[in-house]
Amino acid sequence: MKKIMILPIALMLGACTQTTAIAPEKNLKNIEAKGVSYADGLVSAIKPVLMESLKSDPTGASGMMACANAAMPLTDEYNKQLPSNAKVRRTAIKYRNPANKPDSKDTEVMNNIMASKNFAPVVVEMNDSYRVYKPLPMAQPCMVCHGDLKTMNQQTKEKIKEHYPRDLANGFKLGDFRGVVVTEIKKISYLRLR
Ligand code: HEC
Numbered sequence: 001m002k003k004i005m006i007l008p009i010a011l012m013l014g015a016c017t018q019t020t021a022i023a024p025e026k027n028l029k030n031i032e033a034k035g036v037s038y039a040d041g042l043v044s045a046i047k048p049v050l051m052e053s054l055k056s057d058p059t060g061a062s063g064m065m066a067c068a069n070a071a072m073p074l075t076d077e078y079n080k081q082l083p084s085n086a087k088v089r090r091t092a093i094k095y096r097n098p099a100n101k102p103d104s105k106d107t108e109v110m111n112n113i114m115a116s117k118n119f120a121p122v123v124v125e126m127n128d129s130y131r132v133y134k135p136l137p138m139a140q141p142c143m144v145c146h147g148d149l150k151t152m153n154q155q156t157k158e159k160i161k162e163h164y165p166r167d168l169a170n171g172f173k174l175g176d177f178r179g180v181v182v183t184e185i186k187k188i189s190y191l192r193l194r
Helices: 002-017 028-056 061-081 104-116 140-146 154-163
Strands: 019-021 086-091 122-125 129-137 177-186 191-193
Touching: 028 061, 028 086, 028 122, 028 129, 028 140, 028 177, 061 086, 061 140, 061 154, 104 122, 104 129, 104 177, 140 154
Parallel strands: none
Antiparallel strands: 019 191, 086 177, 122 129, 129 177
């Protein structure tokens, strides 16, 4: 009698624990669109702080500090507003803030962007996430802080030296590839009970 009872229970348990992973979002165009819109959102959050400081001090000297102090907290704050499986960050081959140092995939993707001179977004599938790389070209307002050190305002240059002694993010020309905003979107697989 006991054995007869156990069998159906075991079958039921077996059925319940047998799960089917539903493939994560496979439509890369959707992922790209999402990634780019999250990246644009970060740029829109940082830009006003930058432009405001440049308006009050066009040399970039005080803006340097505004950027140094605000960019990271603004990024953290912005990430809290995104869905929990999404996160944005900035990186560059020639970076200023060591916290923005690229990993090997970042480096590979950015080298390709530079070689191809194609500034279209790039989507990369990782093991458990997708990355959307949004390239940032050097525009006029960027020049005061990322341009040629020889022509840069003395005070701005000193601030860079003081805060980023290993700065690599200078010497860019207008239109150069400056870096990327990366959106990382974690794959979510739903477990479905049979
Ligand atoms: C007022 C000075 C200033 C201006 C103007 C400025 N930046 Fe920066 N930028 C900085 C500083 C300081 C950092 C390092 C601190 C941080 O943001 O993490 C930085 C960091 C960055 C980074 C992150 C990677 C790294 O090098 O650490 C990117 C990408 C970037 N800037 C792109 C730009 C672009 C594109 C523009 C023009 C739209 C621009 N910046 C204008 C000061 C400036």
